[in-house]
Amino acid sequence: MTRRFFIFILAITALAVIVRTGKLDKRPMHTDEAVHAVKFGQLLEEGEYHYDSNEYHGPTLNYFTLIPAWLASAGSLQDVDEFILRIVPVVFGILLVLMIFVLVDGLSFSVVIYAAVFAAISPGLVFYSRYYIQEMLLVCFTFGMIVCGYRYTKSQKLCWAVLCGIFAGLMHATKETCLIAFFSMAFAIFCLSLMGKKQDFLSYIVKSVKLPHLFVGIFSAIIISFLFYSSFLANPSGFADSFRTYTTYFGRASENSFHIHPWYYYLDLLTYIEGVEKAKWNEDFVVVFGLLGVFFALRGKCRDVIDQKLIRFFAFYTLTIMVIYSAIPYKTPWCLLGFLHGLTILSAYAVYVLFESLSGQFSRAVLGAVVLIFGIVIPVCQCSIIKSVRPADPTNPYVYAHTSEDIFKITDRVREVANVNPQAKDMYIQVVCSGDDYWPLPWYLRDFTRVSWQNKVDLNMPIAPLIICSPDIESDMVAKLYNVPKPGEKDLYVPLFDDHVQLRPLVELRGLITKDLLDKLPVKDENIVK
Numbered sequence: 001m002t003r004r005f006f007i008f009i010l011a012i013t014a015l016a017v018i019v020r021t022g023k024l025d026k027r028p029m030h031t032d033e034a035v036h037a038v039k040f041g042q043l044l045e046e047g048e049y050h051y052d053s054n055e056y057h058g059p060t061l062n063y064f065t066l067i068p069a070w071l072a073s074a075g076s077l078q079d080v081d082e083f084i085l086r087i088v089p090v091v092f093g094i095l096l097v098l099m100i101f102v103l104v105d106g107l108s109f110s111v112v113i114y115a116a117v118f119a120a121i122s123p124g125l126v127f128y129s130r131y132y133i134q135e136m137l138l139v140c141f142t143f144g145m146i147v148c149g150y151r152y153t154k155s156q157k158l159c160w161a162v163l164c165g166i167f168a169g170l171m172h173a174t175k176e177t178c179l180i181a182f183f184s185m186a187f188a189i190f191c192l193s194l195m196g197k198k199q200d201f202l203s204y205i206v207k208s209v210k211l212p213h214l215f216v217g218i219f220s221a222i223i224i225s226f227l228f229y230s231s232f233l234a235n236p237s238g239f240a241d242s243f244r245t246y247t248t249y250f251g252r253a254s255e256n257s258f259h260i261h262p263w264y265y266y267l268d269l270l271t272y273i274e275g276v277e278k279a280k281w282n283e284d285f286v287v288v289f290g291l292l293g294v295f296f297a298l299r300g301k302c303r304d305v306i307d308q309k310l311i312r313f314f315a316f317y318t319l320t321i322m323v324i325y326s327a328i329p330y331k332t333p334w335c336l337l338g339f340l341h342g343l344t345i346l347s348a349y350a351v352y353v354l355f356e357s358l359s360g361q362f363s364r365a366v367l368g369a370v371v372l373i374f375g376i377v378i379p380v381c382q383c384s385i386i387k388s389v390r391p392a393d394p395t396n397p398y399v400y401a402h403t404s405e406d407i408f409k410i411t412d413r414v415r416e417v418a419n420v421n422p423q424a425k426d427m428y429i430q431v432v433c434s435g436d437d438y439w440p441l442p443w444y445l446r447d448f449t450r451v452s453w454q455n456k457v458d459l460n461m462p463i464a465p466l467i468i469c470s471p472d473i474e475s476d477m478v479a480k481l482y483n484v485p486k487p488g489e490k491d492l493y494v495p496l497f498d499d500h501v502q503l504r505p506l507v508e509l510r511g512l513i514t515k516d517l518l519d520k521l522p523v524k525d526e527n528i529v530k
Helices: 002-020 031-046 060-071 082-107 109-121 123-129 135-155 158-172 178-195 198-208 211-229 237-252 265-270 284-299 308-327 333-357 361-388 406-420 471-481 515-520
Strands: 429-432 451-454 466-469 493-495 501-504 507-514
Touching: 002 082, 002 109, 002 123, 002 361, 031 060, 031 082, 060 082, 060 135, 082 109, 082 123, 082 135, 082 308, 082 333, 109 123, 109 333, 109 361, 123 135, 123 333, 123 361, 135 158, 135 178, 135 308, 135 333, 158 178, 158 211, 178 308, 211 237, 265 284, 265 308, 265 333, 284 308, 284 333, 284 361, 308 333, 333 361, 406 466, 406 501, 406 507, 406 515, 466 471, 471 507, 493 515, 507 515
Parallel strands: 429 451, 429 466
Antiparallel strands: 466 507, 493 507, 501 507
């Protein structure tokens, strides 16, 4: 069995790597990705990171990105590309898949294999494993804490207590929503105590945890979190800021109406409802079988090879974190990853129980066909679409307020102008968008040295030969262009783009360029702004 076990590990690892890597630069950078990337650039170039309690979340994403950047000999943000950034969540997404094998003696050989496969090819887990945000790191560290905590209760070895503390510290240093995961774990343990004889369960907990080891684990968590938030002692106040930030996030949870969604939002993303979602985008199998796994676990449908406490913990934990995120009005699709991963484990358990319960060859063959088609083939096809076929397709439920592929037209056009401008990438560019809604342009124009980023027209600013602005700003900008006091200083401006371009769906950008520069371009546009 050992040899077969390692063969499965290698095969599933290869599968997880294949569906997560390749064409990492094909999808346009989301605004959040670009913001994190520019923030990382400061750390890479200046060696400084200061935690901002109002934005950006925790620092682990930035610090772990230093590893691929150093391996690629990148010394500045200009040397960094999408692969260097996105390989970080890719690695943690793969690690998330592999950590389930550490629980083989608690979940059985079959369950960990099923769970690893379902996690490896889950479209949601794959999609956000290729997304330069903190969520995949948080889910990975959370599962790491659960795995190490379980291993500690079985062995009482100090190393597992330390690792459990390290993962807890990494959770806190990654994202503020770690509190939801911590609470869900504690509540799951509380629910377990209510299901059995309370004294017996409490005795089990007391016997499983040695007090010195508990203190070492907590100390490890504090040290890890402090090191990251303090920028490795360069900014000690950052650790205190990591707690002050909750006043900001609790207030923000109900402010932005764009992110306010109904309680069923996450289930709606994961399941297919005719007329609402495209049939090609759904994870019905994991949801249905995952909830079936919850039923089996709480009903006590366990064999001796399954640790009943462990599978029930996953049931309570997954349900709790799902309910909490669904109850919070402020919702973004990547927040579902925590309970989506839990559903992959519970769906694996449901498949295992059903196979063990069915005796007839025909019924087992039907179940096998259902698992193969809906649990493996369809998710793999969706993963292929995610990578290769319009990766920013709005019909994909995981594509959320995403940058339009027009961003490539915009940046290509700017580079065409730079190629005919004597100053090249040192030419002066003005980007003026109300509400500072120009991201992720700072990422795509990071190699241009003189770009002015503004949210309104400044009459005192010099006029640039190339201007990008939001439609509501355009009239003020045109008024400024033709209000130059000295006639000899007036340039004739024409549209930069041949057609409408969008930063995101329904968010249009306009461009203006001097007529003399346009005439130098291969394709000329004579539509002069009047």
